[in-house]
Amino acid sequence: MKKAPCGRTWEVEAIEDGRLSGSELSSFRRHAATCNVCAEEIAALAKLRVLGRSLVVEPRSDLDHRRERAALLSRANVETLSGSRGASTVRFAAIGVAATIVLLLGVFAATRALHRPAPVIASSAPASAAPSWEVANLGTAVWSIEQDGPHTHLRLSSGTARFRVDRLATSQRFVVRVPDGEVEVRGTRFVVHVAGARTLDVRVEEGAVALRIDGEPDRMIAAGAAWSRPNPQSEPMASSSSATTTSSPPSVAPIPTIVASKAPAAAAKSAPEPKTFAFAAAMQAFQAGKFPEADALFAKFIADSPSDPRCEDAAFLRAVCHERSGDAAGAAALAREYLDRHPKGLRRPEAEALAKAAP
């Protein structure tokens, strides 16, 4: 590139980058109006800019954009639930090598506290001083354990896990550390759900837990009760005191007592089944492959809670249950029913496909 004879050509780039202003900018503009070298430099940089911005992707059709969006959200959902990267044949070999290295490191660091994918069931090693406990991974939990004599600290980074802790001796402690607080137990069974570095809900099935969440008052949660992170637009969930949380707030999800021998009195068994539990029960049946049972539970949920926003998904999942059970005609009928009730539903494309698939 030839050297410019004008000593101010460096200012051309400064203007192009927006680094000149005020009097400096005015001064250079007056100079450029009379300097051919600077004027040529300005034109050359402008041409580079125009050439660069001419490289564009061809506009995509709305349908292609929607398909790509749907594919992205599906992958993101799977990766959110699995906690792992999406499948990639390109990275398979690298993952194999990395897995071997990780395995070797894991063997070497077996006694250290490392974050690892949790097994379905893990329990404490028999130790006279350490608490006796079990934790069940409900599909996505990632945790690590720090043992300090009679004190057990389990760090739940993300996901959902169910804990069972035998009644503790006076010197023992069992604390579940979550990203935004901790849950301390005194001999109980409970479920913690963490996502996005925030605790979303804690449900106690037996015993009681002390819940300490950043920005929230400390509270005790008894058996049959639960705490859920409040929606910023809704009223606060918990009572103002740190006393035992009951199941009265409508947005808290009480659950039936599973083992009554050690727990304080739970919600009356004759009380109506809560909506959230009913939907969750239907989902559990679906996950377990019990499609006829799931279909019946979804149908009951729709009948009992017609105004619940999850009715749309329940209606769609009913069609999926029939499809999975081999009943294509039933799936098509339910899919058409879904389309009639939810003409602008999110599952419209999938329901249309099911409706057309029947022979």
Next chain:
Amino acid sequence: MSIQPHELAAVDHATWADPACRSAPDHEDDETLVRRLAEGKLDALGALFDRHRTDVANYLLRLGLASSDVDDVVQLTFLDLAKASPRFDGRTAARSWIFGIATMVVRRHRRSMRRWITCLAGRVFEARRAPPRDPHDELQRCEDETRFRRALDAISEKKREAFVLVTMEGLSGEEAAAALGIPVATVWTRLHHARLALRAHLEEDP
């Protein structure tokens, strides 16, 4: 109560089911969407995709990515964005943060041998395409675009990133610095050398 992604875990790809997402309101800015994404609200990811997909695709293409790879890398960028959302601190604009993620994804993509092979094949195909038989000005435009693409591919990756972000995507120096994780002065230096190199290549390539 809004549908949580985990409540639809059972609906797998076989039924082409999306997560239970609703479109985000138009009044939500990017920073709010990223924060909601960090809370696990995938509808925010959809909204960010709607707003920025074209810009990201253009950026990737301008960085020299083969057009056949743009769609895949766009997907990877937004997936990485979802994973990185809890770490977004709001000190930079969300748009420049997104470009930063795209830059990292492209670098990772280029290190893949398989992609190099595909890219080479794509380059051969693109080089063999005949110029369009259009009026003279359209032909000139295509030739200029091809020459510029060759010049852009010939400069180093670091210079190319700085040039594309500032000159072509319109980011400020500070935003480009945040996206690339380098000081602002380094952005200006790389940009200056990128322009010198591009003009030299264009002069040598008639």
